[in-house]
Amino acid sequence: MDSIPEIERCKTGIDILDNRILKGGLPRGSVTLVSGSSGVGKTTMCSQFLFNGAKKYDENGLLFTLTESVSQLKKYMGQFKFYDEKLVEKGKVQILDMRAIYRQLGMNSDKDTPKDTNAILRIINSIIGEYNIRRIIVDSVSAMAFRLVDKNQVRDLIFRFEGIIVDRDCTCLLTSEEASGTRNYSEFNVEFICDGIFFLRERELGNTLTRTLQVIKMRGTDHLRNEHELRIDSSGITLTERTF
Numbered sequence: 001m002d003s004i005p006e007i008e009r010c011k012t013g014i015d016i017l018d019n020r021i022l023k024g025g026l027p028r029g030s031v032t033l034v035s036g037s038s039g040v041g042k043t044t045m046c047s048q049f050l051f052n053g054a055k056k057y058d059e060n061g062l063l064f065t066l067t068e069s070v071s072q073l074k075k076y077m078g079q080f081k082f083y084d085e086k087l088v089e090k091g092k093v094q095i096l097d098m099r100a101i102y103r104q105l106g107m108n109s110d111k112d113t114p115k116d117t118n119a120i121l122r123i124i125n126s127i128i129g130e131y132n133i134r135r136i137i138v139d140s141v142s143a144m145a146f147r148l149v150d151k152n153q154v155r156d157l158i159f160r161f162e163g164i165i166v167d168r169d170c171t172c173l174l175t176s177e178e179a180s181g182t183r184n185y186s187e188f189n190v191e192f193i194c195d196g197i198f199f200l201r202e203r204e205l206g207n208t209l210t211r212t213l214q215v216i217k218m219r220g221t222d223h224l225r226n227e228h229e230l231r232i233d234s235s236g237i238t239l240t241e242r243t244f
């Protein structure tokens with residue numbers, strides 16, 4: 001009998017996450033929701049994934065920011081060792097403000113219509129092709145969704161976005177605020193159409209807050225399901241095994 005072929009992986013460059021938790025890295029072509037409360041490290045983790053991709057694995061990356069301006073994001077991420085302005089200058093890491101794209105499309109109203117959604121997806125698709133993008137971040141899907149009039153459109157947008165990611169063989173992280181007071185990982189239940197979920201949270205241990213990461217699901221691979229401690233320092237995010 002033929003052996004089952006191994007799926008292709010996309011390494012985040014974060015050691016314990018790739019080698020222990022995900023047993024080799026994210027499945028290539030997957031869309032993962034990075035869910036967690038404010039300040040828990042979502043943008044840092046996604047930026048690290050993007051810069052590691054360009055630097056260590058020669059994979060171009062694209063980050064759509066909706067929650068922070070490009071200059072703010074560069075200023076904050078520029079504090080970390082993984083950040084490399086040269087990669088940005090060379091176009092190997094592109095950081096784009098979604099609001100600028102809305103303006104370019106002449107979408108000045110607060111709310112998008114389905115016609116606008118088609119235009120957004122067309123632009124995303126053309127940027128991926130033009131710059132040979134392999135890794136994509138949307139930070140955040142909650143902010144993107146906020147502009148849509150009908151919340152069913154959010155799922156439709158993510159579903160069609162995922163189609164582009166699969167067609168283009170990109171690997172994608174979407175950040176989302178967890179829906180407070182519910183057992184949902186995102187406000188619009190987009191977790192059901194994502195392949196994976198990283199759940200980041202803060203635990204009160206003694207008199208300090210400790211960040212943790214837990215992989216809730218990852219279609220196509222075995223993975224650990226326990227919480228790992230997540231630390232942020234000048235190197236960015238590091239994970240350690242710890243019993244909670």
Ligand SMILES: Nc1ncnc2c1ncn2[C@@H]1O[C@H](COP(=O)(O)OP(=O)(O)OP(=O)(O)O)[C@@H](O)[C@H]1O
Pocket residue numbers: 036037038039040041042043044045067079080232233234
């Ligand atoms: N150089 C650094 N060293 C240690 N910790 C840092 C450093 N820079 C930022 N942090 C920590 O990272 C946090 C911000 O992380 P990040 O912006 O990735 O969170 P987030 O989940 O994206 O937040 P939000 O939901 O507000 O967008 C800060 O609140 C701070 O605690």
Ligand SMILES: [Mg+2]
Pocket residue numbers: 042043044067139
């Ligand atoms: Mg953020």
